[in-house]
Amino acid sequence: MGKKLAVTGNQAVATAMKQINPDVCAAYPITPQTEIMQRFASFVSDGEVDTELITVESEHSAMSACIGAAAAGGRVMTATSSQGLALMWEMLYIASGMRLPIVMPVVNRALSAPINIHGDHSDSMGARDSGWIQLYSENAQEAYDNVIQAVRIGEHENVRLPVMVCMDGFIISHSIESMEFLPDEVVKEFVGEYKPLYSLLDVDNPVTYGPLVLPDYYMEFKRQQHEAMGNVKEVVLEVAKEFEKVSGRSYGLFEEYRLDDAEVIIVILNSAAGTAKDVVDQYRDKGVKVGLLKPRLFRPFPYKEVAEALSGAKVVAVLDRADSFGGFGPVYMEVASALTTNGARPLMLNRIYGLGGRDFMPEHAETVIEELKRVLDSGKIEKQKDYLGVRE
Amino acid sequence: MKGWRELTIGAIIPEAGNAASYNTGSWRAFRPQWIEENCIQCLFCWIYCPDSAVNVKDGKRGEFDYDHCKGCGICAMECPGKKGKKAIVMVEEGT
Ligand code: SF4
């Protein structure tokens, strides 16, 4: 059995990294991620890991160094947030395009301007097309568990893709909650030894990474990336099953909360899902048929499975902690796409909440459920996209 | 041409030195021309060529490798020639 301890989300992730013991970490500090790398740097100094820690001058360099180290054949990790992730942008595509299974915790934080250090999903949602797998975590336990599983998912022979593990800045990264750690040797065995496919340091089998590929071949490589993403769902489930054996905690592509017989459903990810689940319980006690779906795997998005899970719904509200100005929120767009294959489609609302770290309170979930009930009765939607908790 | 299933993932090239089998000479706008009687066999052109497009055999300069020469003109610039006469001149392609 693992140890139960009260820790911050950052501490949980740093501990997962220590237990994974990657070959190389290249990182740059940024709030609210800093604590992860600060703690990890202590593990390096104290000789608790064998990792080569490269302190670089920016996140662009951090990801560049990670790419180099991964191409050299190492198991590589880093972590970032917000502007740091934004600065990595061009390198994100290179990591995925070169099929390097780097694992990167992303502590979600709003993007400037105006400058803000608190949690929302604008950073990682903006990177959803970068070819990285994305896992979202409600709390410290899920973040810890996801980071460990991410290593196996990204490195799987049918996948070979980098993975972001997202958790909410401050709300999770800096709050202390009780969670269970696996023993070091269990994690060590679970992640296993890394076997690189092509290594620049393997001088007997020299390879070239990053050649110029013109219109005659470029699309074939992009098609390969889509194929690899297509294999992810199966691998996520396979790894989750194995993880359950060692941890007793079960994971899927998303969490279904009181979805059986639900007529109105809230779709929401990360920490706010916890608050919303409490409110769902209260309404269930009052006899309202309400349920909740919390995406875990956002890239690749499990369209078919989500469509099935929502097939009984009459009205669905998708809550997004990131906006697409002039468009719908990113989670809404995916759920709406998923439902295009369902014959009888539910009515759908998109509500943007919690930008720049604004608290998502139980009353916000109540407002949404009340509205879902109204739409269920009237069959009419007044505003398809709107904002929760914004002053007029 | 190969389909996506046959290609190495991530555009990784697993064979060493296979750039030789990829002909890139068609990018050239100017073609270097070797004037053998002005050549002193100093092999500056061979050293300076960024693309190994100057063929050398048994220490002697041979013809350009036009399948890979990009026409950058570095060899013509560096060539000392003989008595003020260049052993490499650049001529426009198609003339
Ligand atoms: S023109 Fe440039 S590429 Fe061609 S042989 Fe001369 S130096 Fe090499």
Ligand code: SF4
């Ligand atoms: S640089 Fe000029 S002179 Fe020297 S080997 Fe080449 S062609 Fe001949």
